[in-house]
Amino acid sequence: MAFEDKVDNKAEEVGGKVKEGVGKATDDERLEGEGKADQSSSKLKQAGENIKDVFKS
Template identity: 70%
Template sequence: MGFDDKVRNAAEEASGKVKEGVGKATDNERLEAEGQAEQTSADIKQAGEKVKDVFK
Protein backbone atom coordinates (compact mmCIF):
# COMPACT_ATOMS: atom_id res chain seq x y z
CA MET A 1 0.00 0.00 0.00
CA GLY A 2 1.50 3.26 -1.05
CA PHE A 3 1.64 6.20 1.27
CA ASP A 4 -0.51 8.21 -1.15
CA ASP A 5 -3.24 5.55 -1.00
CA LYS A 6 -3.17 5.56 2.79
CA VAL A 7 -3.55 9.33 2.87
CA ARG A 8 -6.39 9.31 0.32
CA ASN A 9 -8.26 6.59 2.20
CA ALA A 10 -7.81 8.39 5.52
CA ALA A 11 -9.03 11.64 3.96
CA GLU A 12 -12.07 9.89 2.48
CA GLU A 13 -12.88 8.34 5.85
CA ALA A 14 -12.49 11.69 7.64
CA SER A 15 -14.68 13.39 5.03
CA GLY A 16 -17.31 10.73 5.55
CA LYS A 17 -17.26 11.26 9.31
CA VAL A 18 -17.69 15.00 8.86
CA LYS A 19 -20.59 14.52 6.43
CA GLU A 20 -22.24 12.05 8.77
CA GLY A 21 -21.87 14.45 11.70
CA VAL A 22 -23.24 17.39 9.76
CA GLY A 23 -26.10 15.23 8.52
CA LYS A 24 -27.00 14.23 12.08
CA ALA A 25 -26.72 17.80 13.34
CA THR A 26 -28.93 19.19 10.58
CA ASP A 27 -31.29 16.21 10.50
CA ASN A 28 -30.31 15.58 6.87
CA GLU A 29 -30.66 11.83 6.33
CA ARG A 30 -29.24 11.94 2.80
CA LEU A 31 -26.04 13.65 3.92
CA GLU A 32 -25.72 11.31 6.88
CA ALA A 33 -26.10 8.25 4.62
CA GLU A 34 -23.61 9.68 2.14
CA GLY A 35 -21.08 10.10 4.95
CA GLN A 36 -21.60 6.55 6.12
CA ALA A 37 -21.16 5.29 2.56
CA GLU A 38 -17.87 7.17 2.20
CA GLN A 39 -16.59 5.69 5.45
CA THR A 40 -17.54 2.19 4.34
CA SER A 41 -15.86 2.70 0.98
CA ALA A 42 -12.66 3.88 2.65
CA ASP A 43 -12.70 0.93 5.06
CA ILE A 44 -13.07 -1.55 2.19
CA LYS A 45 -10.22 0.08 0.27
CA GLN A 46 -7.99 -0.02 3.36
CA ALA A 47 -8.77 -3.69 3.93
CA GLY A 48 -7.93 -4.51 0.31
CA GLU A 49 -4.64 -2.65 0.51
CA LYS A 50 -3.74 -4.45 3.75
CA VAL A 51 -4.29 -7.80 2.02
CA LYS A 52 -1.97 -6.69 -0.78
CA ASP A 53 0.67 -5.70 1.80
CA VAL A 54 0.55 -9.16 3.38
CA PHE A 55 1.44 -10.79 0.09
CA LYS A 56 4.34 -8.46 -0.71
Protein backbone atom coordinates in the same frame (compact mmCIF):
# COMPACT_ATOMS: atom_id res chain seq x y z
CA MET B 1 1.99 4.49 -4.17
CA ALA B 2 0.52 2.39 -1.38
CA PHE B 3 1.22 5.07 1.22
CA GLU B 4 -0.55 7.68 -0.90
CA ASP B 5 -3.52 5.36 -1.30
CA LYS B 6 -3.69 4.84 2.45
CA VAL B 7 -3.63 8.59 3.04
CA ASP B 8 -6.37 9.11 0.45
CA ASN B 9 -8.48 6.38 2.05
CA LYS B 10 -8.06 7.88 5.51
CA ALA B 11 -8.99 11.32 4.18
CA GLU B 12 -12.10 9.83 2.60
CA GLU B 13 -13.00 8.18 5.90
CA VAL B 14 -12.57 11.43 7.83
CA GLY B 15 -14.61 13.29 5.22
CA GLY B 16 -17.34 10.68 5.60
CA LYS B 17 -17.37 11.18 9.36
CA VAL B 18 -17.71 14.93 8.86
CA LYS B 19 -20.57 14.44 6.38
CA GLU B 20 -22.29 12.06 8.77
CA GLY B 21 -21.92 14.52 11.65
CA VAL B 22 -23.22 17.44 9.63
CA GLY B 23 -26.11 15.30 8.44
CA LYS B 24 -27.02 14.40 12.01
CA ALA B 25 -26.68 18.01 13.18
CA THR B 26 -28.88 19.34 10.38
CA ASP B 27 -31.27 16.38 10.40
CA ASP B 28 -30.32 15.64 6.77
CA GLU B 29 -30.70 11.88 6.38
CA ARG B 30 -29.32 11.90 2.84
CA LEU B 31 -26.08 13.60 3.87
CA GLU B 32 -25.77 11.33 6.89
CA GLY B 33 -26.19 8.30 4.63
CA GLU B 34 -23.59 9.60 2.18
CA GLY B 35 -21.16 10.01 5.06
CA LYS B 36 -21.71 6.45 6.21
CA ALA B 37 -21.29 5.20 2.64
CA ASP B 38 -18.04 7.13 2.24
CA GLN B 39 -16.72 5.60 5.45
CA SER B 40 -17.67 2.09 4.36
CA SER B 41 -16.05 2.57 0.97
CA SER B 42 -12.89 3.88 2.59
CA LYS B 43 -12.67 0.97 5.01
CA LEU B 44 -13.07 -1.50 2.15
CA LYS B 45 -10.28 0.20 0.21
CA GLN B 46 -8.07 0.18 3.33
CA ALA B 47 -8.65 -3.54 3.72
CA GLY B 48 -7.58 -4.04 0.11
CA GLU B 49 -4.38 -2.06 0.74
CA ASN B 50 -3.65 -4.17 3.82
CA ILE B 51 -4.06 -7.35 1.80
CA LYS B 52 -1.64 -6.01 -0.82
CA ASP B 53 0.86 -5.24 1.95
CA VAL B 54 0.65 -8.83 3.24
CA PHE B 55 1.51 -10.24 -0.18
CA LYS B 56 4.38 -7.78 -0.70
CA SER B 57 6.13 -9.02 2.44
